[in-house]
Amino acid sequence: xxxxxxxxxxxxxxxxxxxxxxxxxxxxxxxxxxxxxxxxxxxxxxxxxxxxxxxxxxxxxxxxxxxxxxxxxxxxxxxxxxxxxxxxxxxxxxxxxxxxxxxxxxxxxxxxxxxxxxxxxx
Numbered sequence: 001x002x003x004x005x006x007x008x009x010x011x012x013x014x015x016x017x018x019x020x021x022x023x024x025x026x027x028x029x030x031x032x033x034x035x036x037x038x039x040x041x042x043x044x045x046x047x048x049x050x051x052x053x054x055x056x057x058x059x060x061x062x063x064x065x066x067x068x069x070x071x072x073x074x075x076x077x078x079x080x081x082x083x084x085x086x087x088x089x090x091x092x093x094x095x096x097x098x099x100x101x102x103x104x105x106x107x108x109x110x111x112x113x114x115x116x117x118x119x120x121x122x
Contacts, residue, residue: 007034011086015039015069016095018049025093026062027053035061037082039096041068069096071107 012029016022017038030036030053038053040046043066050064063085067078082089 003032005033007032010034010090011037011088012091012093013037013039013065013082013086013089014093014095016097017093018042018045022093022095023049023053025095027056027059029091029093030054030059030062031056033058034091035063035086037063037065037085039065039067039069039078042066 007029010033012026012034014022014026014029014036015038017026017036018040022038026036026038026049036053036059038046038050040049043064046064046066050062053059053062065078065081065085067074069075069078
């Protein structure tokens with residue numbers, strides 16, 4: 001089996017896929033033939049990252065999903081959107097995270113330094 005077809009027919013979601021390790025992971029999985037979804041907080045940046053990944057030969061199936069993972073309502077909306085887009089999700093790469101030097105709370109009243117919620121069914 002050729003490497004380019006290793007993930008053919010598989011659906012993958014990479015959270016935090018607009019840059020760094022997340023984007024590199026999305027690029028690699030797309031190159032292996034997966035249909036890849038990436039998430040980011042900013043719609044324009046997420047769409048631009050997806051377009052950049054799609055631009056490489058053999059990587060046409062890259063979807064962009066914008067959501068702030070520190071807001072539970074957005075996580076729920078993202079989960080519904082992903083479920084509507086992919087009949088089955090084969091791989092979830094949880095790459096969202098952050099570190100803040102000073103304590104502050106999200107809109108939901110939790111610390112953003114805690115692990116970001118994983119999109120999933122209620």
